[in-house]
Amino acid sequence: MLRVAVVGSGPSGVYTAQTLVAQREVPGVRVDVLDRLPAPYGLVRYGVAPDHEKIKSLQGSLRTVLEDERIRFLGNVEAGGPQLSTARLLELYHAVVYCVGAARDRLMGIPGEELPGVHSATEFVAWYSGHPDVADRAFDLSGVRSAVVVGAGNVAVDVTRMLARGEPELAPTDMPQPALGVLAGSGVRAVSMVARRGPSQARFTTKELRELGTLPGVAALADPAELALDPAYAAGPEGAAALPAVARRNLEVLRGWAEPEGDRPAGPAERRITLRFYLRPVEVLAGPGGRAAGLRFERTAPDGRGGVTGTGTYEDVEAQLVLRSVGYRGVPLPGLPFDPAKATVPHAAGRVLRDGRASVGEYVAGWIKRGPTGVIGTNRPCAKETASSLLQDAGALARRELPGDPLDALRAAGLRPVEWPGWLAIEAAEADLGRSLGRRSVKIPDWAGLLAAAEGRAAAGAEARAAAPSA
Known part of the structure; x- marks a missing residue:
């Protein structure tokens, strides 16, 4: 039997586990999927x-994999932490595959970025998605009239859309009750999504972009003068023919938003979304009380080589809330080598490299392997390559005798692993919470509540904390 630990239960981790047990060349592979959180799916x-219920429905296919009898889910287990070092993990398993993603967001690197009211989109997404690490965070949007989202990818589109949605569209989701209360009572009326380059270079996909123009009570706009700075846009449909299909479709959508009678929802607009281009953030402006009050941008222009150059012209945009969405970075895992320039673990076809040589039994997949690129489906070939490398090494790996069931060692180290029945208990508790609030299943947003649910206990005050709006 070849016993493998996969660290991380998101798509890359689950796809790696699936590939390992589905192949026939190496029989008897058993996989423990470990996750720092008590809930799977990353x-x-x-x-x-x-x-985005259609994308979230991917949990169903991930569930099928994790319910395979050859795979065991062990949540609430932190690899690389004080109770489970990477060296100890390798003693308990023949091989370890790290699929730990890219947990840190990039900074804009401008003055004023530390002001109250400036946040990463990553943190904002985690908050309204019920991530327990940010359960104690409070986003007060009651005094926010205008927001600026810096970035032009799908995460930027997501947070822009969530700021513009009303309670009728948010209540049917599994959003935690505190986040729902804050967003439903939001005073935000204008959201600007700003990119330093042109529309033909934006990273968002057309489906997500087009959705901004269909939100009830929201007007989606684009500045025709800014769009015209993009050579591909200015040349019209024929000039855009050489662009990738997604970029061509994006330009078509934006062209409609730039027209007076463009593709916008009928009826009065209570909120406005404006897409801005060729603006580079240079400073967050402080207002009364030292909070963010706006963002100063420098106008940029195409440099003819695919980049942009500053023009020395500046514009201030009002914003009491600034969300940066300018990319992610991998985080070093204690005990593993790390390339700070690429923010990834050095590897060769998924094999971890230490001083240029493959480290026996250690592998990587997902964003920590290749960087934060691609969509969910990109993780399949990435995981397959890593699993293939591991299986090629299986003969040598399996010769090492292991001390016994790793679960016993984890418990002996003081860890409290949440197994699959514990996760099912969390699901049931979230369904009960939703019913008590007159909604569908609602996420439990804090560590105490999740662990109590996993162990079949009622956390003191957990339901009250979940239902109360954030301060």
Whole structure:
């Protein structure tokens, strides 16, 4: 038997486990999928927007994999932590595959970024998605009239859309009750999504972009003068023919939003979303009380080589809330090598490299392997490559005798692993919470509540904390 630990239960981890047990060349593979959180599915649970039910339904296919009798889910287990070092993990398993993602967001690197009212989109997404690490965070939007989202990817589109949605569209989701209360009572009326380059270089997909123009009571706008700075846009449909299909479709959508009678929802607009281009943030402006009051941008222009250059012209945009969505970075895991320039673990076809040589039994997959690129489906070939490397090494790996069931060692180390029945108990508790609030299943947003549910206990005050609005 080849016993493997996969660290991380998001798509890359689950796809790696699935590939390992589905192949026939190496019989008897058993996989423990470890996760720091007591709940599985990674960013599918804690990163996909609550109103994107079709994408969130991917949890169903991930569930099927984790319910395979050859795979065991062990949540609430932190690899690399004080109770389970990477060296100890390798003693308990023939091989370890790290699928730990890219947990940190990039900074804009501008003055004023530390002001109250400036947050990462990553943190905002985690908050409204019920991630227990941010349960004590409070986003007070009551005094926010205008928000700026810096970035032009799907995460930027997500947070823009969530700020513009009303309670009728948010209540049917699994969003935690405190986040629902804050967003439903939000005073935000204008959201600007700003990119330093042009529309043909934006990273968002057309489906997500187009959705901004269909929100009830929301007007989606684009500045025709800014769009015209993009050579591909200015040249019209024929000039855009050389662009990738997604970029061509994005330009078509934006062209409609720039027209006076463009593709916008009928009826009065209570909120406004404006897409801005060729603006580079240079400073967060402080208002009364030292909070963010706006963002200063420098106008940029195409440099003819795919980049942009500053023009020395500046514009201030009002914003009491600034969300940066300018990318992610991998985080070093204690005990593993790390390339700070790429923010990834050095590897060769998924094999971890230490001083340029493959480290026996250690592998990586997902964003920590390749960087934060691609969509959910990109993790399949990435996981397959890593699993293939591991299986090629299986003969040598399996010769090492293991001390016994790793679960016993984890418990002996003081860990309290949440097994699959514990996760099912969390699901049941979230369904009960939803019913008590007159909603569908609602996420339990805090560690105490999740662990209590997993162990079949009632956390003192957990339901009250989940139902109370954030201060």
